[in-house]
Amino acid sequence: MANKRIELEQYKHYISLWEEEPNRKGVRIGMTVMIVAALLLVVFLVISGWLSNSLALNPANVLEKPPGKAPPGQNQQVPNMPGGQQVPNMPGGQQVPNMPGGQPQGMAPRPRGTGQCDIAMWDTLRPPLAASSDGALLAQQVPVVTQPGETGSTAPDAPTFLSAPSSGPSPGPEAKPVKEKKKKKPGPGKQTRGIGNLGNLAKNVSARGFELYVLVLGIALAVVLYLALRKARKEGKAT
């Protein structure tokens, strides 16, 4: 009896593994459920791909960053200006006015496909632009940069920069162009071109390239999973 107990003690792990081994019918049912769930995941992804085709068409969308942190109590987002410039502060908290051409003067047109994150910020700026209509002249004024030593020299309505443009002082007409000692190789930009860009894929086949891509991949995955399921069923029938 004691020997039997020792023997059982020694083989308990094998016994637990036997218990662990599920029966074949259970395995087949489990595999079916697993593969159906995986197929549902594929279908979900294909539908998500179709729904996000318009997003994929916009090349800047993938590279877009979330809007920067706003100071507490300030809801308005400050848009990024090209070249590191800041948006001028308008007196009395006025908004940058709406321009007849659709673009405020002094502001670069909205970059498309540059990889900059301007879409969300421009969208946040639009409602106040449309609200003010009488500020066209104000926007055409030449902004005067306030020097730290100067006080009261600026016109009362003149916009002031939050900070000087980062590009530095512009060279005069007689200034000679400074030769760079070492020409740095332009590294890869913050955007992708050619095969690297999802937007290019999406624009193919009359703007249905991305939809086709997810559909073809989804079908390929479904076929692989179906083959596995069919083989498991066949083996089940054979045994």
Add this chain to the structure above:
Amino acid sequence: MIVFEAATFILFLVFYQGARRAMGRSRNRAFLLGAVLFSLAVETTAVLGGVKNFYWYSLNSYYKHYPLGGYIIWLGLVPLAACLLWYMVAASSYVASSTLMPKRSIWARAAVAGAIATGFYLLIEPVAVTNHWWTWNLKSFYIIDVPLLAWIGVFLTVFLFTAVYQLTMVEGKEMPLIQKLEDLSIKRWPMRSRKHTKNLGFHQLVGVFLFRLAIAFVAFCAVMAPFMIVLWVIANRGQIPPGW
């Protein structure tokens, strides 16, 4: 984002029920534990290294609509949904490859599982980056706005994970390359057992499995480093500092 997370959780529940029957209750639990820990380690390393980011929806105006960065449940820096998605992809790839070619070697089956998982991620990644479920910030060679490194990484992780699972949990084989290390570390303490892997108890086997996964993670990092350097050199897109 919410739809993605909810769909992942619901599909996971269904998938888990099936996997429990197909792989066995305890083995499936071990697979889930290993998959979540392994993917968490890989994803956390990617986030800490500035390669990947899950925080797109976490700031300012978006935060009003998507508190907690858009995802509901986080495991540190990585949302749980990402780990569960990896588990589902790895488990279905493993089961499909084991069923399609049961008589092939472990490594061949693991390679096929890796290939199927890469197929899954070829579908998942473009949809994810388009919808900002996560974003890539690495200076690397990109294909349809996803770094090539990501797909190599998916193949390698699934390949290593399924190979280690099959070797340890299913066949209980020794791994000669790391046997000495196992004997000196995990089998000495806390197991205090010199037994062959096949003869270990189930909980001890899970311990060995997790230990081997840790070594697999180190091997993964070592293999990925040269890929990262090469792709850095031939990069077609620079690094975009996250800024959030």
